[in-house]
Amino acid sequence: MQPPPQSRPASDHKAQPFQLRGSVHTILCLRLLAPTDPEFLPLLRDKVAHSPDFFRDAPLVLDLAPVADTPPIDLAAFVAELRRMRLFPIGVQNATPPWQEAARSAGLALFGAGGSGSFPDRAASARARPAPPAGRRGAGLVITEPVRGGQQVCCPEGDLVVLAPVGHGAELVAAGHIHVYGPLRGRAFAGVDGDARAMIFCDQLEAELVAIAGVYLVAEDIDPRLRGRRVRVWSEGERLVMVPVP
Amino acid sequence: MSQVIVVTSGKGGVGKTTSAAAIGAGLALKGKKTCVIDFDVGLRNLDLVMGVERRVVFDFINVINDGIRLHQALIKDKRIEGLYILPTSQTRDKDALTREGVERVIEELKQDFDYVICDSPAGIEKGAFMALYFADEAIVVTNPEVSSVRDADRILGILNSKSRRAERGEPPMKQHLLLTRYDLERVARGEMLKLEDVVEILAIPVLGVIPEDDAVLQCSNNGMPVVLEPKSIAAQAYMDAVRRLLGETVELRFTTPPKKSFVNWLLRRSA
Numbered sequence: 001m002q003p004p005p006q007s008r009p010a011s012d013h014k015a016q017p018f019q020l021r022g023s024v025h026t027i028l029c030l031r032l033l034a035p036t037d038p039e040f041l042p043l044l045r046d047k048v049a050h051s052p053d054f055f056r057d058a059p060l061v062l063d064l065a066p067v068a069d070t071p072p073i074d075l076a077a078f079v080a081e082l083r084r085m086r087l088f089p090i091g092v093q094n095a096t097p098p099w100q101e102a103a104r105s106a107g108l109a110l111f112g113a114g115g116s117g118s119f120p121d122r123a124a125s126a127r128a129r130p131a132p133p134a135g136r137r138g139a140g141l142v143i144t145e146p147v148r149g150g151q152q153v154c155c156p157e158g159d160l161v162v163l164a165p166v167g168h169g170a171e172l173v174a175a176g177h178i179h180v181y182g183p184l185r186g187r188a189f190a191g192v193d194g195d196a197r198a199m200i201f202c203d204q205l206e207a208e209l210v211a212i213a214g215v216y217l218v219a220e221d222i223d224p225r226l227r228g229r230r231v232r233v234w235s236e237g238e239r240l241v242m243v244p245v246p
Numbered sequence: 247m248s249q250v251i252v253v254t255s256g257k258g259g260v261g262k263t264t265s266a267a268a269i270g271a272g273l274a275l276k277g278k279k280t281c282v283i284d285f286d287v288g289l290r291n292l293d294l295v296m297g298v299e300r301r302v303v304f305d306f307i308n309v310i311n312d313g314i315r316l317h318q319a320l321i322k323d324k325r326i327e328g329l330y331i332l333p334t335s336q337t338r339d340k341d342a343l344t345r346e347g348v349e350r351v352i353e354e355l356k357q358d359f360d361y362v363i364c365d366s367p368a369g370i371e372k373g374a375f376m377a378l379y380f381a382d383e384a385i386v387v388t389n390p391e392v393s394s395v396r397d398a399d400r401i402l403g404i405l406n407s408k409s410r411r412a413e414r415g416e417p418p419m420k421q422h423l424l425l426t427r428y429d430l431e432r433v434a435r436g437e438m439l440k441l442e443d444v445v446e447i448l449a450i451p452v453l454g455v456i457p458e459d460d461a462v463l464q465c466s467n468n469g470m471p472v473v474l475e476p477k478s479i480a481a482q483a484y485m486d487a488v489r490r491l492l493g494e495t496v497e498l499r500f501t502t503p504p505k506k507s508f509v510n511w512l513l514r515r516s517a
């Protein structure tokens with residue numbers, strides 16, 4: 001039996017002097033359609049002047065998708081101009097390697113494909129996620145017998161479906177989604193190859209641990225109101241979201 | 247056709263030996279020629295519980311390793327016709343149980359007996375593994391208590407993956423749940439799991455529910471299987487389990503508190 005896949009906590013241990021938690025923020029996104037246009041900065045300044053309260057010190061992500069095919073501009077100087085308008089650029093998304101380089105030297109974080117959590121705008125981040133390599137979603141696996149404590153069921157290519165109870169101390173591991181039509185009392189690791197779009201579904205949530213693409217929640221951190229409920233789990237940024245389903 | 251049944255649990259002290267002795271004796275009382283084997287090498291409780299410890303000359307380990315013949319080690323029970331015990335060694339360790347040796351003994355017993363009952367040691371190590379490897383059926387013993395139920399679940403996984411049947415891809419081992427030391431009052435107070443909860447978690451058919459009963463300890467101290475005290479509720483519950491094992495349909499008893507009848511009430515009032 002193999003050890004469970006490498007994981008990192010969704011919330012760190014309380015004994016540490018800090019706490020690392022995933023969170024979701026709505027962040028303004030500035031799409032750079034034509035950043036070299038001489039009217040770019042004056043027009044933006046106008047726009048900001050119209051609602052200064054709304055824009056004051058607003059964190060900003062620069063979306064570089066429209067300029068992917070053009071050579072990078074001097075991002076450090078550009079950022080300095082935006083700061084002067086009291087905008088606060090914190091990172092870029094959809095950056096090609098040359099733009100990533102420019103962003104790094106300007107002290108900007110890489111969101112989306114080039115970095116970690118890409119959650120400024122759900123639709124954009126979904127687009128930004130890399131498509132799974134062809135054939136990655138391979139054969140699924142359907143298990144009809146109970147999965148007992150100490151057993152591990154692994155579906156390295158696709159979705160794992162279990163039509164029976166999953167006991168305490170049992171482990172489900174899948175590259176894709178995990179469905180349990182029965183109580184899930186053990187541990188479930190979905191999207192183990194890093195597919196953050198993988199989800200976990202179960203009829204009766206009693207899990208010891210659920211993880212998607214390495215982000216996990218242990219029983220203690222699961223909302224007690226969800227215990228025993230039929231639940232869907234997915235990942236948003238570095239956070240797992242769990243909702244009851246009818 | 248001979249059946250090999252392992253009595254197993256994972257967790258220790260839940261009542262495996264008590265149950266192996268009671269069910270083995272019960273099967274013999276029902277006319278089935280039965281042998282109970284002690285796999286708990288180094289501890290050796292079965293012969294004590296069955297009251298034959300003073301008649302042990304050779305044991306299971308001698309038969310496997312030392313060229314002793316099976317009939318020299320088998321002990322015939324003096325009270326119940328058709329009941330035999332194969333005791334184990336108190337001085338050797340589990341490494342003395344080789345797979346080939348165990349197989350040879352079990353195959354030989356199958357020629358002669360209707361039922362071979364293997365009393366497993368606790369844990370999931372070699373002794374437990376040897377006891378379950380050749381079995382056709384398993385009686386999984388658990389108490390109404392969380393850690394024992396979890397270990398039972400664990401053992402069920404091992405039965406499904408590590409037995410000879412599983413390795414050969416043969417039809418899966420038949421599995422039975424035996425819930426022992428069921429204390430109705432403590433269940434009612436919420437201190438112990440209800441039968442329904444245990445069944446929900448383990449999801450296998452119930453062979454029997456054995457109530458907590460002082461008669462069990464008294465009988466084992468006197469070296470007799472509890473079924474020889476037929477008035478005790480434990481004996482009745484074990485005999486019900488034996489009948490189910492033989493294919494009869496028998497209602498579960500002793501799983502709900504007895505009705506407090508008017509007569510009882512009167513009796514208690516006048517007492």
Ligand SMILES: Nc1ncnc2c1ncn2[C@@H]1O[C@H](COP(=O)(O)OP(=O)(O)OP(=O)(O)O)[C@@H](O)[C@H]1O
Pocket residue numbers: 255257258259260261262263264265286291366367368426427428456457458459460462463466480
């Ligand atoms: N129904 C019962 N009512 C009361 N006491 C019981 C009952 N069943 C078992 N016991 C007691 O529980 C104790 C353990 O029983 P037993 O030796 O059969 O367990 P075991 O599972 O074989 O233990 P081990 O794992 O050490 O082999 C004994 O003292 C026995 O008398």
Ligand SMILES: [Mg+2]
Pocket residue numbers: 262263264286291366367
């Ligand atoms: Mg024992």
